[in-house]
Amino acid sequence: MLDLAADSSDRLHRQAERFLFHEAELLDTWQLAAWLELVTKDIDYRMPVRTTRADKQVGEIYSSRSFHMLEDYGSLAARVARLSGTAAWSEYPASRARRHISNVRVAPAAGDEINAKSYILFYWGRDELQTLISGERHDVLRAVDRRLMLAKRTVFVDHTALPIPNLSMVL
Amino acid sequence: MAPISNAGLSPEATRLLATMGEDIQRGMVPLWIMGNPEIYQMELDRIFARNWIYMAHESELPKNGDYLARTIGEDPFIVVRGEDGRIRVLFDSCRHHGTRVCPADKGNTATFLCPFHGWTYKNTGALSGVPNRKTSYKALDDAEWGLIPAPRVENYRGMIFACLDRNVRPLHEHLGDYRWYLDIHLGLTEAGIEVIGEPHRWHIDADWKSGAENFSGDSYHTQTVHQSILRVGLASPLAAGASGGRNDIHVTECSGHTTSIRRMDEGRHFFWGYPEEVTRLYRQGELSPAQFDLARRSISHTGTIFPNLSLIHIGATDNPAKPNACYLSFRQWVPRGPGRMEVVSWVFAPKEASAEYKERAYKVAVSSFSPSGNFEQDDSIIWSGIARAARGSFAKRMDIKLNYQMGQKGMSDAHLIDDWPGPGEVYDTNLEDGVQRTFFRHWYRAMAGDTAGGKLRKTA
Numbered sequence: 114m115l116d117l118a119a120d121s122s123d124r125l126h127r128q129a130e131r132f133l134f135h136e137a138e139l140l141d142t143w144q145l146a147a148w149l150e151l152v153t154k155d156i157d158y159r160m161p162v163r164t165t166r167a168d169k170q171v172g173e174i175y176s177s178r179s180f181h182m183l184e185d186y187g188s189l190a191a192r193v194a195r196l197s198g199t200a201a202w203s204e205y206p207a208s209r210a211r212r213h214i215s216n217v218r219v220a221p222a223a224g225d226e227i228n229a230k231s232y233i234l235f236y237w238g239r240d241e242l243q244t245l246i247s248g249e250r251h252d253v254l255r256a257v258d259r260r261l262m263l264a265k266r267t268v269f270v271d272h273t274a275l276p277i278p279n280l281s282m283v284l
Numbered sequence: 285m286a287p288i289s290n291a292g293l294s295p296e297a298t299r300l301l302a303t304m305g306e307d308i309q310r311g312m313v314p315l316w317i318m319g320n321p322e323i324y325q326m327e328l329d330r331i332f333a334r335n336w337i338y339m340a341h342e343s344e345l346p347k348n349g350d351y352l353a354r355t356i357g358e359d360p361f362i363v364v365r366g367e368d369g370r371i372r373v374l375f376d377s378c379r380h381h382g383t384r385v386c387p388a389d390k391g392n393t394a395t396f397l398c399p400f401h402g403w404t405y406k407n408t409g410a411l412s413g414v415p416n417r418k419t420s421y422k423a424l425d426d427a428e429w430g431l432i433p434a435p436r437v438e439n440y441r442g443m444i445f446a447c448l449d450r451n452v453r454p455l456h457e458h459l460g461d462y463r464w465y466l467d468i469h470l471g472l473t474e475a476g477i478e479v480i481g482e483p484h485r486w487h488i489d490a491d492w493k494s495g496a497e498n499f500s501g502d503s504y505h506t507q508t509v510h511q512s513i514l515r516v517g518l519a520s521p522l523a524a525g526a527s528g529g530r531n532d533i534h535v536t537e538c539s540g541h542t543t544s545i546r547r548m549d550e551g552r553h554f555f556w557g558y559p560e561e562v563t564r565l566y567r568q569g570e571l572s573p574a575q576f577d578l579a580r581r582s583i584s585h586t587g588t589i590f591p592n593l594s595l596i597h598i599g600a601t602d603n604p605a606k607p608n609a610c611y612l613s614f615r616q617w618v619p620r621g622p623g624r625m626e627v628v629s630w631v632f633a634p635k636e637a638s639a640e641y642k643e644r645a646y647k648v649a650v651s652s653f654s655p656s657g658n659f660e661q662d663d664s665i666i667w668s669g670i671a672r673a674a675r676g677s678f679a680k681r682m683d684i685k686l687n688y689q690m691g692q693k694g695m696s697d698a699h700l701i702d703d704w705p706g707p708g709e710v711y712d713t714n715l716e717d718g719v720q721r722t723f724f725r726h727w728y729r730a731m732a733g734d735t736a737g738g739k740l741r742k743t744a
C-alpha cells in the first residue's frame with residue numbers, strides 16, 4: 114500500500130533535493146568557499162566530452178578519455194582560489210548564472226550514500242552574451258556528520274560543442 | 285592560382301586592400317576587420333578556400349573505415365580512411381540532391397548512406413548504390429558521381445591538411461621553413477605524437493583571427509590576462525610570468541608562420557619540464573643539433589600556422605600542491621559566421637609515454653587550456669570584447685587602427701639575432717609585435733590575392 118508519510122524513499126528524495134537546491138544557491142551567488150565545504154576530500158568530478166555517433170555506436174557517445182572538466186578536490190580548490198581573487202577576468206564582473214535543477218531521482222546506495230540523478234539547465238549571461246547549457250547529473254551524495262556532501266558527480270551535457278566561451282565553475 | 289576579382293567590394297573593403305599593406309608596415313591593424321560580414325565572406329573565399337587547412341591527425345583514424353566530420357571554412361567534409369587504407373577528404377554532400385551523408389562526428393563505416401533517396405557511397409567516396417538503378421538510372425556513370433574529394437590532401441608527419449584549390453603549392457612549401465620549429469614538437473620520440481581522446485569543441489563570440497593572432501605570440505598579454513595563474517601557483521613564472529626574459533625569443537616571418545619561445549639559460553636541460561620518464565624517450569633522431577638544443581632549453585612554445593592552426597607546448601598544473609605536467613595542444617580557430625568561431629582543441633602526448641603520464645598530462649591540459657581552462661577562460665572573454673567593439677559603425681567610419689607597434693623602431697630594443705641557427709626573422713625578445721604583424725601581413729596578402737609565398741617586406 115502506498116503510504117507517503119512513512120515512505121523512506123520520499124525522505125531521501127527530499128534530503129537530496131534540499132542538498133542540490135542549496136548547492137545551486139551557493140554556486141549561483143558565488144559563495145564558492147562555502148560550496149567547497151559541501152564537497153568530500155575524495156570527490157571525483159567529471160564532465161565527459163560528448164560526440165554525435167551513428168546508432169550502432171551509441172555506447173561511445175560520452176568519452177571515457179576526454180572531459181570538459183576533470184576534477185579532484187585539489188583542482189576544485191585551485192579553481193575556487195583563482196576565482197575568489199583578483200584578475201580572474203572570466204568572472205570580472207561575475208557572470209549571471211542560474212542553475213535550474215529538476216527531475217531529481219534518488220536511490221539508496223551502499224553505506225551512507227545516496228545516488229541522485231538530476232537535470233540541470235544552466236543559464237549564463239555576460240554583458241549581452243547569454244546562453245544555456247543543458248545536461249543530466251549523476252551524483253553520489255554521502256552522509257558525513259549527519260549532513261550530506263557531494264562525493265561524486267558526472268555531468269552528461271547535451272552538447273557536442275559547448276555553446277559558451279568559458280566554463281569557469283562547475284555545473 | 286586563379287586571380288581574384290575585386291569587383292563588387294564595398295568602398296571600405298576596396299580601401300582596405302589598397303592601404304592595409306602600408307598600415308601593417310607602420311604597426312597598425314584596422315579594428316573593423318574583426319567580425320565584419322563582408323570581410324568574413326571574403327575570408328571564406330580568399331583564405332579558407334585557397335590555403336592549406338588542417339583536418340586531422342593520423343592517430344584519430346587508426347583503422348580502415350574510421351571517419352571524422354570536419355570543416356574547411358564553413359564547408360563540411362568527411363575525413364575518412366578508406367577500405368584501401370588511404371585517407372581522403374570528401375565533401376559531405378550527396379551528389380544526387382545535396383544533403384549531408386555523414387551521420388556523426390566520428391565513427392567507423394564501410395559505406396555512407398544518403399538518407400534522402402538512398403544513394404550509397406563506399407568509404408573511398410565511390411558511388412556504390414543507387415535505388416531503382418535498373419529502371420531509373422540505366423545510363424548513370426558511377427565514376428562521375430562519387431563524393432567529391434577536396435582537390436588536394438597532403439600529410440606532414442601525421443598531420444593531414446587539405447586545400448580546396450587544386451593549384452595550391454605543395455604542403456611542404458606552405459609549411460616551408462616553419463618545419464624547422466614544427467619538427468621539434470613532432471619528432472622528439474621514435475613513434476611521434478598521438479591525440480588523446482576527443483577534441484574539445486566550444487563556441488566563442490569572437491573573430492577567428494583573435495585566436496590566431498594571440499597564439500602567434502602575444503607574449504605581452506600574459507602578465508595582465510593570466511596574472512591569476514601565478515597568484516594561485518598553477519604555472520611557474522618561467523612559463524606564465526611577465527614577458528621580456530633574457531632568453532625569450534620571437535620567430536617572425538617564417539614562411540608566414542610564427543612562434544614565441546621561452547628558454548632556459550644556455551646549457552640547461554629542461555624540455556618544457558617533462559619528467560624523466562618522458563625525456564628518456566627523446567633522441568635527436570632527424571633533428572639537427574641546434575633543434576635538439578632548442579628543445580632541451582625550452583620552457584614553452586606558442587605559435588600559429590597560417591591561417592588558423594595554433595599550438596601551445598607548455599608545463600602547468602591543476603593544483604599548486606602537485607608537480608607540473610607538460611603537454612602539446614594543437615587548436616583550430618574555425619570560422620562560424622562574422623565575429624563567431626568554434627574552437628577545436630586536441631591534446632597530444634608522445635605515443636610511447638605511459639598511460640599514467642598521458643592521463644596526468646590530459647588532466648592538466650583540461651585545467652589550463654580547454655573551455656574550463658584556468659588560462660583559456662580569461663582569454664576567450666577578452667576576445668569577445670574585440671568583436672563587440674568592431675562590429676558597429678564607428679570602427680569602420682573612423683577607420684580606427686589598433687596598435688601593433690611594439691618592437692618597431694624607437695619603441696623598444698628588439699633586435700634581430702644575427703647568428704640564430706634556425707629560419708625566420710628572429711628577435712631577441714618576446715616584447716615585440718612582429719609575430720602578430722606577420723600574421724596580419726599574410727592575412728592581408730591572402731585577402732589581396734597573393735598566395736605565392738614570397739615575402740612581403742617586413743619593416744620600413
